[in-house]
Amino acid sequence: MKIVNLKKSYQNKIVLKDITLSIEAGECVGILGSNGSGKSTLLSTLAGVQKADGGTFLWEDTDLFHNEALRTSLIGYVPQGNPLLEELTAWDNLRLWYDKAALNRELDEGVLAMLGITEFIKVPVRKMSGGMKKRLSIGCAVSGSPKVLLMDEATAALDLVCKERIYNYLREFKAKGGRILLATHDVQELALCDKWYILKEGVLQPYQYDGNVSRLVGRL
Amino acid sequence: MAKCGKYICAQLKRVLKVFPTIIVTTLLLLLSMALLMWVVFEKNNSSEKKQMVQIGLTGDLEGSYLGIGIQTIQNLDSSKFAISFVDMTEEEAKEQLMQGKISAYVIVPDGFVESVTSGENLPITYVTSTGATGVGSMVMNELVDTISKLVVESQNAIYGTQSFMLENGMRDIYWDATDELYLRIVNFILGRTQVYELETLGVAENLSFIGYYVCGILVLFLLLWGIVCSPLFVKRSEALPKLLKARGQGACSQVLGEYVAYVALMLGTLLFIFILLAVAIPIAGVSPAEWEGEGISRLFLFLLQMIPVTMLISAMQFLIYEVVHGMVGSVFTQFLLALSMGYLSGCFYPISFFPQSIQALSGWLPSGAAVQYAGKCLRSVSASGECLIMAGYWICFLALAVTVRRHKIKNT
Numbered sequence: 237m238k239i240v241n242l243k244k245s246y247q248n249k250i251v252l253k254d255i256t257l258s259i260e261a262g263e264c265v266g267i268l269g270s271n272g273s274g275k276s277t278l279l280s281t282l283a284g285v286q287k288a289d290g291g292t293f294l295w296e297d298t299d300l301f302h303n304e305a306l307r308t309s310l311i312g313y314v315p316q317g318n319p320l321l322e323e324l325t326a327w328d329n330l331r332l333w334y335d336k337a338a339l340n341r342e343l344d345e346g347v348l349a350m351l352g353i354t355e356f357i358k359v360p361v362r363k364m365s366g367g368m369k370k371r372l373s374i375g376c377a378v379s380g381s382p383k384v385l386l387m388d389e390a391t392a393a394l395d396l397v398c399k400e401r402i403y404n405y406l407r408e409f410k411a412k413g414g415r416i417l418l419a420t421h422d423v424q425e426l427a428l429c430d431k432w433y434i435l436k437e438g439v440l441q442p443y444q445y446d447g448n449v450s451r452l453v454g455r456l
Numbered sequence: 457m458a459k460c461g462k463y464i465c466a467q468l469k470r471v472l473k474v475f476p477t478i479i480v481t482t483l484l485l486l487l488s489m490a491l492l493m494w495v496v497f498e499k500n501n502s503s504e505k506k507q508m509v510q511i512g513l514t515g516d517l518e519g520s521y522l523g524i525g526i527q528t529i530q531n532l533d534s535s536k537f538a539i540s541f542v543d544m545t546e547e548e549a550k551e552q553l554m555q556g557k558i559s560a561y562v563i564v565p566d567g568f569v570e571s572v573t574s575g576e577n578l579p580i581t582y583v584t585s586t587g588a589t590g591v592g593s594m595v596m597n598e599l600v601d602t603i604s605k606l607v608v609e610s611q612n613a614i615y616g617t618q619s620f621m622l623e624n625g626m627r628d629i630y631w632d633a634t635d636e637l638y639l640r641i642v643n644f645i646l647g648r649t650q651v652y653e654l655e656t657l658g659v660a661e662n663l664s665f666i667g668y669y670v671c672g673i674l675v676l677f678l679l680l681w682g683i684v685c686s687p688l689f690v691k692r693s694e695a696l697p698k699l700l701k702a703r704g705q706g707a708c709s710q711v712l713g714e715y716v717a718y719v720a721l722m723l724g725t726l727l728f729i730f731i732l733l734a735v736a737i738p739i740a741g742v743s744p745a746e747w748e749g750e751g752i753s754r755l756f757l758f759l760l761q762m763i764p765v766t767m768l769i770s771a772m773q774f775l776i777y778e779v780v781h782g783m784v785g786s787v788f789t790q791f792l793l794a795l796s797m798g799y800l801s802g803c804f805y806p807i808s809f810f811p812q813s814i815q816a817l818s819g820w821l822p823s824g825a826a827v828q829y830a831g832k833c834l835r836s837v838s839a840s841g842e843c844l845i846m847a848g849y850w851i852c853f854l855a856l857a858v859t860v861r862r863h864k865i866k867n868t
Contacts, residue, residue, distance in 0.1 A: 318695055
């Protein structure tokens, strides 16, 4: 999977300048950057929420910017916030994204079971904790077995137990050959990644994360 | 299409979750409205007696002719429910007039009847107060003026006839002719049992009073119902539209799904209210004149005819919730808009009470067109003009809602 010369601007402000990167199968890439640096814009543009001003998003030889059907089947996008209907139960929310048979299968032994959603399947979203909501959000986003996961600060403000559950799922996803692009501020999430990039003033620069947070902060 | 269908189903489930709460709110509101109306009607009925114009009678009331006259006025069908005469002294009358207990009093001078028969014409004094500014008092003042003129002119005619007879040697028939003239005048005045004819015009294009308010209150109800449904809109996730878009479901499909569910909720609530009306109308025995002689099926036909109005107002409210953020802001906007549009569309006072310019503007407002459309449906006449205006607004509101949603998906 390759992103080549991706450009995006809002009115006169350039947010993404010729972004180029590639992600191999089973690889997790972390995008670091201060608030407002354009991490969310990069992910939402790749997910098809916003239109790119230029560049290509290649899957093998197909430009996913021009093939919506393929893009929606390949990509699972976890936006910031929870894409959930507060009045409905976890089951009702998942039914929006899954067929009944597929949902039962995933709850029994699939990704939803791994995320522990089965435990609160009948609970209305408004009564759920932050961790439950985030796990359910990921569960909704990964319907249709995507090959690429775009995660926008997916574990922000979650407790350690919940984070660990999500990390376990991400490790499993990687192990099965999935590709992950993470926008994050979280040091624990950085440890999951195989490659790191810093997004600053619209430019993507490679970075070698070695666990030294002070050095990282200095670069941001 | 299947995705859109799934989204509509999910939104309908949401609506079903809040429907019981909305029905309870509707019921409470209807009960308080019914109670208020009952209090108003009861107050009107009990104060009917107090609304009679009380006139004090003072002075020389001994003459039998005067007694007959007063008795006649008090027993005439056209005046016995409007005027009441009370005998009293002049001091009592003055005091009661100042206290507002009577509208006016009449001072009959000593020897009044004799003066009339001899042609001397002593004036009766009619005393009223500047504080008595009610419609009843104004009408009485006018009535006194008219009767004075009528009596004086009639007397002039009789005295002229008498002079004519004396000057032309008709002394032998003088008294008989005078008596006959007086009798004719009395017969002429008292014989006019139907002195006036009261005709009440419809408040708008011949729509009955109750009919007009059925339409007005219905539209106002729909306008205000946007506030009750606020939890559906203000608790929406900002991330969901993005995920839907990433899954190939754009702004148009999202707005359609949410709007269909919202219209279903509004129609469900409206159906509930019409069922209550179907039960209440036969018990209360009050219904618009337009439905007289027609069964309860007419009520439900009217409900079906209200679907376009519901769709229009729902679209307007949907747009407001799409544009304005936050609970307080959106509820406040809905409330202000409902009140101002309701007022300008004649939901509070009949639109015919307003100046021509406002009447013209009202017809072009979405709610104004809705009230007029409902009125025409009630009278079973064609409302194609109003339908066109409503359809135009409906398309505009939904198109704007889609544009705003598209903007939100890209920029939040």
